[in-house]
Amino acid sequence: MYKILVFGMTNNRGGMESVVKNLFTYMDKDKFHLDFVCTREGDIGFREDFDRLSKEPVQYYSVPRRRKHPILYKKTLEKIFKEGNYDAIWINALMIVNLGNMKMAKKYGVKKIILHSHYSNPVAKKFSNYVHNITKNFIHYYATDFWSCSDGATDWMFPKKIHDRVEWIRNAIDVEKFLFNEEKRNKLRKEFSISDDEFIIGNVARLDYQKNQEFILEVFAELVKKQDNTRLFLVGGGDKTNLEIQATELGISDKVEFLGERSDVPDLCNMFDFFLFPSRFEGLPVSLVEVQTNGIPTLVSDVITKQVKINDNYENLSLNDSSEKWAEKILELKQEKRIDTNIVKKNLIEKGFDLVSETKRVENILLDK
Secondary structure, three states: OEEEEEEOOOOOOOHHHHHHHHHHHHOOOOOEEEEEEEOOOOOOOOHHHHHHHOOOOOOEEEOOOOOOOHHHHHHHHHHHHHHHOOOEEEEEEOOOOOOHHHHHHHHOOOOEEEEEEOEOOOOOOHHHHHHHHHHHHHHHHOOOEEEEOOHHHHHHHOOHHHHHHEEEOOOOEOHHHHOOOHHHHHHHHHHOOOOOOOEEEEEEOOOOHHHOHHHHHHHHHHHHHHOOOEEEEEEOOOOOHHHHHHHHHOOOHHHEEEEEOOOOHHHHHHHOOEEEEOOOOOEOOHHHHHHHHOOOOEEEEOOOOHHHOOOOOEEEEOOOOOHHHHHHHHHHHHHHOOOOHHHHHHHHHHHOOEHHHHHHHHHHHHOOO
């Protein structure tokens, strides 16, 4: 059994967590096993899936935060590496401000030390960015493998001298699960009392500065002026208080639904007529792969990598453009309708976002085949 110790998972069911869960779903469980280091409060996202999928019991190691308890952090990791006998560690990271886990893995003879970059230039404190930009120049002395979700994530995490060694690991998905389904669409639109001619805009992301939902509300308010028969569904966990206040101030609160964190996102995509995603920064958003698999017309911010574009009904705009211009673009794009399922499948295979194929490639990378 090839044992992998995974770092970086949070208790959020977000994009980074989805990537790890998706890949493990199709890994050969007779050959591969994952354990997890948890440094945040609560369970990791998708814990129930990992427990269900794994052939052997999954270990979830609770490790104190390094900054608060540096000595205990080191002792706890030492014990894990001494007793775990891991073949690889898989560090999922937004930025790198210390090399402690890599150094320890190397000390205890872990053969494959993977650093997987998931974001491009995340917003952080200036000091953290400063430390990251220094630390990344020493990564290649400890890590053996460099993975990235996009060109932007590569530029952010890795020094140029090792860019030729970076593997693009696509944020692939289970294609069949996200393909358009008319029956599910009708069921959900009935459940939410949506009329046949009502135009539904969706966004799937945690409620967070990065995801820019306040701008979504501004755009939607402009759209309502031009097309009143429309509603907005925001899917994702987080504090909605300020967004609810903003929606009220904009006079659109009766047209905005906050659904919270949901496990039925593949079904909800069928309900949407349009997807809006004006993030301030990203790596390669899994949600954009998912909604394009459903064929939905999509408008995103131009900070998002072009590597995620799968269908022709996908466009971007600058965040410097006005909310009115974004609303006008939505009305223009909505005319293109959904992309046919057969065309979507073809596009996904050509772009390499099919999960089965990408998982096999990752397995071969892990085994140095």
